[in-house]
Amino acid sequence: MKQAIVARADLGMGEGKLAAQVAHASLSAYEDAGRTARNAWKGEGQKKVVLKATGESELFELADVAEREGLPHAIVRDAGHTQLDPGTVTALAVGPAEDDHVDRVTGDLSLY
Amino acid sequence: MKQAIVARADLGMGEGKLAAQVAHASLSAYEDAGRTARNAWKGEGQKKVVLKATGESELFELADVAEREGLPHAIVRDAGHTQLDPGTVTALAVGPAEDDHVDRVTGDLSLY
Numbered sequence: 001m002k003q004a005i006v007a008r009a010d011l012g013m014g015e016g017k018l019a020a021q022v023a024h025a026s027l028s029a030y031e032d033a034g035r036t037a038r039n040a041w042k043g044e045g046q047k048k049v050v051l052k053a054t055g056e057s058e059l060f061e062l063a064d065v066a067e068r069e070g071l072p073h074a075i076v077r078d079a080g081h082t083q084l085d086p087g088t089v090t091a092l093a094v095g096p097a098e099d100d101h102v103d104r105v106t107g108d109l110s111l112y
Numbered sequence: 113m114k115q116a117i118v119a120r121a122d123l124g125m126g127e128g129k130l131a132a133q134v135a136h137a138s139l140s141a142y143e144d145a146g147r148t149a150r151n152a153w154k155g156e157g158q159k160k161v162v163l164k165a166t167g168e169s170e171l172f173e174l175a176d177v178a179e180r181e182g183l184p185h186a187i188v189r190d191a192g193h194t195q196l197d198p199g200t201v202t203a204l205a206v207g208p209a210e211d212d213h214v215d216r217v218t219g220d221l222s223l224y
Contacts, residue, residue, distance in 0.1 A: 005135065015127050016162035016224030019134035023117065024158055026135040027142060045191055046136055050128035079157055112128030 001041040002049060003029060003095035004106040006062060009052040011090065017083050018112075021076055021090040022050055028074030029093035037072065041096030051109040059092045065105045066094045113153040114161060115141060115207035116218040118174060121164040123202065129195050130224075133188055133202040134162055140186030141205035149184065153208030163221040171204045177217045178206045 005022045007013075013021065026048065030038060041047070053059050059075060066073035073094045080086025095102045117134045119125075125133065138160065142150060153159070165171050171187060178185035185206045192198025207214045 005131070007131070014224075015130055018127055019117070019119070019131040019162045019224065020160045022131035023135040023138040023160055027139055027158065030139060046139065047191075048132045048135055050131045079159075112126075112131065 001037065001044050001096050002047040002099050002102055003041065003093055004049050004051055004102050004109075005091060005093045006051045006053045006059060006106060006109060007091040007112055008055060008059065008089070009112065010055050011084065011088065013083065013090070021078065025074055025076045025091040025093035028076065029072050029095065032074055033072035033096055037096050050112040051106055052112045053092070053109065056089045059089055062094070062105055063092050066092075069101065069104055071095060071097050071101060071105060113149065113156050113208050114159040114211050114214055115153065115205055116161050116163055116214050116221075117203060117205045118163045118165045118171060118218060118221060119203040119224055120167060120171065120201070121224065122167050123196065123200065125195065125202070133190065137186055137188045137203040137205035140188065141184050141207065144186055145184035145208055149208050162224040163218055164224045165204070165221065168201045171201055174206070174217055175204050178204075181213065181216055183207060183209050183213060183217060
């Protein structure tokens with residue numbers, strides 16, 4: 001079981017900002033998952049990978065694939081208090097789910 | 113309502129690694145919180161701040177304060193598959209809770 005969190009590398013987010021956006025996406029997708037997937041993933045240590053996207057359109061395309069695959073997922077929009085304009089799409093989380101199922105959506109992306 | 117996630121700045125973690133550790137701490141402390149605090153925090157948009165610690169001992173000291181204050185909190189140890197030795201303590205999350213209650217623990221720290 002794993003969760004993939006895809007964050008935009010084109011926004012110039014600082015390290016702390018990036019981490020907060022990734023955490024937000026992670027929790028939201030976790031809550032979109034069923035109890036069985038949640039518990040299996042936690043039991044295995046909450047494996048996460050953080051991956052790079054090049055822009056907003058790529059995040060939406062990946063979210064569409066996740067939706068078609070029936071995978072838990074969540075898109076994050078920043079509230080815009082700091083660094084970014086309000087409503088900026090920053091990250092997408094996919095899973096927790098079986099590794100190969102998540103890889104069908106995010107398997108071609110590079111590590112952040 | 114907010115959650116503060118304190119991560120070690122002395123480990124030289126890469127951006128993606130840092131984000132994964134922060135997300136892990138965030139979710140674990142969230143699960144340590146009661147339903148009322150969880151729902152109130154999510155209803156306000158999951159406000160998070162990512163802060164710097166200088167080393168392991170500082171994280172443990174802050175965790176002790178959070179425990180005494182009765183705040184939900186969680187320490188993360190890395191599984192050590194990449195970059196870090198297994199069991200390395202990397203991050204602490206405190207909250208979700210009222211802002212001023214979280215600040216009693218982490219109010220003196222710098223943004224990451």
